[in-house]
Amino acid sequence: MLPAKPFSYPGIDGDIERLSSLLAIALRTAAWHPPESPTILNLACGRADETGILLKSLSPKATRLFYLGIDLRAPEINEARARWIPTAPYEWDLDFRVADASHTDRMKLLPPFDFIFVRHQNFWTDVSVWTELYTNALTALAPNGLLAITSYFDREHELATACLKQLGATLLTSIRHPQSRALPDVPGKSVDRHIAIFKIPQNPIQSLP
Numbered sequence: 001m002l003p004a005k006p007f008s009y010p011g012i013d014g015d016i017e018r019l020s021s022l023l024a025i026a027l028r029t030a031a032w033h034p035p036e037s038p039t040i041l042n043l044a045c046g047r048a049d050e051t052g053i054l055l056k057s058l059s060p061k062a063t064r065l066f067y068l069g070i071d072l073r074a075p076e077i078n079e080a081r082a083r084w085i086p087t088a089p090y091e092w093d094l095d096f097r098v099a100d101a102s103h104t105d106r107m108k109l110l111p112p113f114d115f116i117f118v119r120h121q122n123f124w125t126d127v128s129v130w131t132e133l134y135t136n137a138l139t140a141l142a143p144n145g146l147l148a149i150t151s152y153f154d155r156e157h158e159l160a161t162a163c164l165k166q167l168g169a170t171l172l173t174s175i176r177h178p179q180s181r182a183l184p185d186v187p188g189k190s191v192d193r194h195i196a197i198f199k200i201p202q203n204p205i206q207s208l209p
């Protein structure tokens, strides 16, 4: 388990605690069985504040794991590296990379992931880029892998969920967080307001010629 270190912004410790409880319920509902050595991708991870609780929830007993965080923004990735890599157990392979995850060719070089997490996905800021990110994420999932998203708005969650279903993902669970922290900047916005978990069908339906 990674040691807890206080976060730089007020409210984040509480948000992370609440996300941990929400994730636990969602994982139970989605019947998540932690692999012995899980591979986990945190896509568009920013500072990846949730890294500690994510790894604890996903693989409480894993002695070996591979965890990769990807984001466009170098300062956030540097902060994530500084926070999490020095405290990780020796056998854990933690990596944070500055990368554009909409580049399909580069994403295809990654290993298959047991779990892909996209927190506070910003679907409506650029629908075509996020559709690309989701397509890449679904392609990067291992056969029994799960993809989880959290949203900060109701409508955004509906749109992102509809997009993922359109791309062929099956919705396993979608939970509205009853105690997510309201953010004053925009009405109707709150931290991890929704979580949803998807899988890819084992035998995807083939379209008829």
Ligand SMILES: C[S@@+](CC[C@H](N)C(=O)[O-])C[C@H]1O[C@@H](n2cnc3c(N)ncnc32)[C@H](O)[C@@H]1O
Pocket: 043, 044, 045, 046, 047, 048, 049, 070, 071, 072, 073, 076, 099, 100, 101, 102, 118, 119, 120, 121, 122, 129, 133
């Ligand atoms: C609303 S922020 C959420 C960040 C983080 N997941 C969190 O919860 O704090 C959305 C993130 O998506 C990242 N992003 C947007 N497009 C991306 C892309 N094509 N590849 C990688 N990251 C991207 C942004 O840099 C930003 O950090």
